[in-house]
């Protein structure tokens with residue numbers, strides 16, 4: 039599980055870096071093409087939005103792995119270490135169950151899509167849509183890995199984002 | 201889950217109505233603002249359904265994209281969480297090419313003519329292309345025809361060469377403008393006002409209604425009332441719900457839609473002069489461009505799109521005079 | 522209230538306090554509501570609604586402005602801009618705090634979205650203020666509070682959408698926002714003044730003339746960035762969202778020129794931006810789902826109808842609207858709240874004879890307050906994530922500014938002329 043989670047993390051990191059750089063370059067190029075070359079890239083907006091959806095779901099999964107998602111912790115901090123651990127196990131059971139349901143729903147959704155092309159680029163919509171199930175699956179892998187650690191009582195320190 | 205549940209607790213009650221038939225509680229969504237003609241069409245449809253069914257069919261309205269974009273609502277129609285929606289023809293071209301037929305430039309001369317065309321066989325055949333997608337598209341109605349708005353006056357097609365205009369993202373519209381030498385921009389609607397104000401775009405393809413509600417007269421001073429394309433909205437119902445209805449109820453739905461379609465289209469037709477006056481009073485210069493000047497570009501469109509889909513060819517051949 | 526709704530509220534609170542990430546709390550609450558109210562047909566719509574939460578060009582401003590801020594920090598651009606501001610007014614006690622407010626008001630006249638502005642300013646200002654000796658909580662709270670002037674001072678995304686929903690003139694709304702926006706800035710300056718007395722904020726040495734000159738030469742290339750952004754947006758070269766991408770590219774070039782940015786830092790900067798961005802956009806995704814269910818069930822409309830039927834007096838009506846929006850602002854964010862509520866409220870304006878432009882400004886300030894209030898407040902999340910400050914601490918630190926904003930809201934609600942005087946000059 040650990041190896042799988044680390045592999046997924048590596049994929050997510052590389053994808054995140056490429057997507058973020060690509061969005062910036064595409065929009066910058068679009069400005070240059072429109073203003074200086076008088077030939078707008080009609081696909082630039084849509085391509086950037088689709089890359090952002092991938093970035094959101096892959097990055098959101100990374101955020102769950104790094105525990106950088108905003109949460110309210112004043113109560114949790116009052117617990118003793120063992121109390122905290124039990125609470126963490128409970129919350130992670132809830133989260134994993136939710137992710138499992140969302141994954142099921144999103145695979146069901148993507149496998150039953152009726153044909154639809156994007157409005158500008160005319161690419162099939164499953165390409166951006168796929169970000170939802172993939173991101174959720176990756177998040178599930180990370181949290182399952184964390185949960186296994188919790189039960190083995192060796193919570194890894196995943197503190198810093200980088 | 202392509203089918204969805206037309207018999208869900210929300211879509212239809214289980215008790216017997218006053219008329220002895222089934223009772224229904226529908227939801228209808230669309231993207232136009234609450235005071236737009238679309239919402240009047242929706243209200244009319246709700247009233248007609250209630251009256252014709254003796255109160256068995258009730259409908260709640262969700263205007264202004266409260267339930268999401270066209271894309272979101274179509275998905276909700278497919279799964280049955282939404283029973284009715286008005287979807288733009290422009291969006292439907294992304295699900296079925298045939299809908300592009302409606303965007304053949306300068307095909308109709310009046311709202312009456314357009315409304316009549318929407319009752320034709322070929323128009324119904326276009327609707328039926330959605331049948332295998334969990335959707336039952338039953339009717340059309342028409343709001344403001346397309347016009348062109350510019351920051352600087354454009355008097356003939358040649359003047360448009362090199363301009364950047366905001367165009368609703370849909371290949372048919374974009375192709376028409378490209379043939380004119382225009383660079384179609386797909387700037388998102390909330391950004392259009394500021395983009396026209398600062399000059400990121402030189403103008404837009406727009407209807408008079410939206411120009412009034414979004415105050416585009418403040419940022420584009422010149423409006424060419426070209427009426428070069430019609431703007432259909434398609435009335436869709438969840439397919440499973442429709443097919444589960446008795447024949448009598450299906451007829452109520454179809455007749456109510458037909459009544460709403462005629463009401464909204466003709467009401468919009470009657471507002472044409474009033475809308476022009478409103479924009480002129482706000483200081484916009486409105487003018488016409490001779491349609492004959494666009495003939496070359498219209499031909500180019502016809503050729504390209506007739507080759508794309510036999511239904512488009514049939515449609516254009518039927519109505520091009 | 523039905524059993525299902527009450528049970529859902531209990532679930533929501535429970536999940537929040539046991540420390541589940543807020544994005545997931547919103548998702549779980551939404552799903553629980555569907556189960557508790559037996560609305561299972563809606564389950565099939567959940568993934569689509571999560572996707573469409575991101576299907577919005579305006580949201581691109583968040584990652585792009587964050588990236589621009591990060592690149593400016595790494596490239597030594599931020600520190601030069603701040604250094605320059607410091608030699609000018611740094612000898613005042615709390616000088617940098619004032620700089621932050623003024624920089625925010627300045628940026629607000631270019632940007633239309635509080636989220637984009639919070640993304641950029643928290644990257645840029647918080648580390649600099651911390652370096653200078655301010656606490657991180659205070660620096661983050663100040664930056665967050667002053668970033669909400671973005672949609673009040675023109676241009677403004679909220680005004681544009683409000684104008685489209687009601688037909689009110691967007692030009693008038695823009696002009697009407699100027700005075701309230703400036704009043705907000707002044708209000709924050711007064712708050713800092715008071716806090717100065719108590720907290721003894723840092724001050725730096727007054728710059729000598731040669732120092733000012735040297736700092737000016739040093740800052741010139743860095744000034745290119747704000748200059749190009751302003752010139753490009755006002756000159757119609759690019760949209761505000763695109764301006765962020767342009768700023769990123771220029772920041773890279775200038776950062777290399779200052780020899781402070783190196784190519785090997787870029788992957789880390791990009792990754793950092795993505796993780797920061799995704800914590801916020803992932804929240805927007807689940808908030809969109811949550812907002813959809815609220816809209817589907819017509820909860821805001823029901824609240825509005827029951828609250829607003831209390832009185833026929835316009836003054837009471839406006840007060841109730843403010844309370845309603847402050848409450849809803851806790852669970853809904855900006856544009857979503859606008860789309861759901863305006864159709865309910867707009868028809869009442871004629872009844873109470875309230876000017877739609879005045880009302881637009883009231884609603885906009887209310888919604889910007891919503892960005893600051895927990896549990897659902899994107900502004901809060903952006904700054905908490907970028908500055909690494911706990912939500913609870915940030916909420917505490919932002920209180921003085923929040924109260925100031927609410928006082929200003931009351932003032933402009935009842936003093937119509939503060940809003941309508943400026944647009945009336947144009948008539």
Ligand code: NA
Nearest residue numbers: 629632671676
């Ligand atoms: Na602004």
Ligand code: NA
Nearest residue numbers: 850891894897
């Ligand atoms: Na809030």
